[in-house]
Amino acid sequence: MKRFSCARCGARVFFENVVCEACQAQLGFIPDELTMGAFDAGPAPNGAWVRLSAVAPHLHRRCAHHSPPLGCNWMVRADDVDPLCVSCRTTEVFPALDKPENGAHWSRIEAAKRRMTYGLLSLGLPVPNQKVDPLDGVAFHFLEQTNPQAKVLTGHDRGRITLNIAEADDAHREHVRTRLGEPYRTLLGHFRHEIGHYYWDRLIAHTPWQDRFRALFGDERADYREALQRHYAGPLTDWADAFISVYASSHPWEDWAECWAHYLHVWDGLETASAWGLRLDGAVPNLPPVHARAMPADAPDFKHRVVADWLPISQFSNAMSRSMGAHDAYPFVMADRVLEKLDFIHEAIAAGVRGELAMNFGRGALTAPQLALEQACS
Known part of the structure; x- marks a missing residue:
């Protein structure tokens, strides 16, 4: 995740913060911009807050779930008919x-x-x-x-x-x-x-990418219930040669979902390490220092970046966890086959975002007037 700062005083603030501890400005995460905004909670039209920034294009109000027990700190555009934030x-x-x-x-x-x-929106x-x-x-x-x-x-x-x-x-x-x-x-x-699982339906199902998926992950048409029964009766002993986890070996759908989760782990982990300026001297013996780099959505060398950047960073993270007497933060090993699967997910996401892959969205979407009517009647 990115680092955030208070727009009023410049102090460091965090993703979960609702107020700047340095200057007491009200804070709210703005999902459209993937940034933390500082606000004046004084009177404004329709309960909106005035943003303490000259470049702010819209007024915002707090998510309706801002009160306990949730304490959501995400913001909603003041002209949005939904009282809740996008999450x-x-x-x-x-x-x-x-x-x-x-x-x-x-x-x-x-x-x-x-x-x-946040991770999905950032992608x-x-x-x-x-x-x-x-x-x-x-x-x-x-x-x-x-x-x-x-x-x-x-x-x-x-x-x-x-x-x-x-x-x-x-x-x-x-x-x-x-x-x-x-x-x-x-x-x-x-x-x-x-x-x-949800994005498999959106990105892969009934698309030209389905054949490539089956070549890497297996045929998802295999009976799911029977596959899980076999898995729990006795999982594969050599699963680590081709799967990120033992559960991933149970069925192609689970393999995809496990790899998808790890793709998001890697994506977020690299962005966080890069935002904090992490540099590891001596991470790889006899090689230059490792400088953490966020993964661009269109990076063509995904597998290389994982090996060169993520693996040393995850080893460092595990070493720190052990120093604190905790479980390893990332207790996984990525075989070559797993790297190929993660690379496929990276390609599919990038193609979908660029519009080269027709994602399965919006087939029953409501228009703005329909949505406003739904909100008024609910």
Whole structure:
């Protein structure tokens, strides 16, 4: 992620901040610009805030979820008919708030979703909600398991992503991670994995890229239920030769989603390291220092950049985690086959953003007048 500063005083601020600790300016993230704005919360038309910047082209107001328990710090253009920000408006079902812990869980979940959404927007990918694009939009259902006999499973189904809110509980998530023998399990990882399934439908399904996908990942028409049953009965022993994780070896769809999540990990990690000016002297013996570089969306040498930049940075990150007595931050090894899959995802995203790949969006999208009518009636 990029570094941010207060537009009033220049102090460093962070993605989650709602106020500048140095000058007390009100802060809000502006998704259209992928930047943090500083605002005067004084009176303005329609509850809008005046931005403390001479170049600001629009008035903004706070997302309707700015109050506890969520505390969303994203902004909405004052002329937008939707009261929610671009991230919050993709949430369709949220947990009952009669339990105090549910509010805390929901807050952590939405914070992770905002970070994921930032990554998608920074790549130039559309993130439509199902109100404006009922056929091809995305909707999140955050559910609590109240009946032991009716499990709430995290997963994706035709644009609807379900997450068990217990995943926001660190103790629960660590218990599941240990029981399943996973090296890594986080809320952000869940979101990046599940949104990968969504973008497979948007970028690959029924497009000319489907044949290349099958050559790399396998044929997704293989029975999904049977594939998972075989996986849980006894996963492949040589999975590391071609897959980023053991779960990726279960089915081509899961391989894609796991690789998609790791692509976002690498993308965000390189941008963060570059923004902080990270330089590693002696990262690779007998070679020049490694200067962290953000990955351009159209970088033609993706595989080389991963090997030259990301692998040393991830090794450094793991070393720092061990110094703090924590799990490795990036406990994964990328085989050549995995690098080819990540490179394919990089190509597909870039082609879609450039318009060279006809992405599957908007087939049932509402027009602006239709959306305004929907909002007025809801």
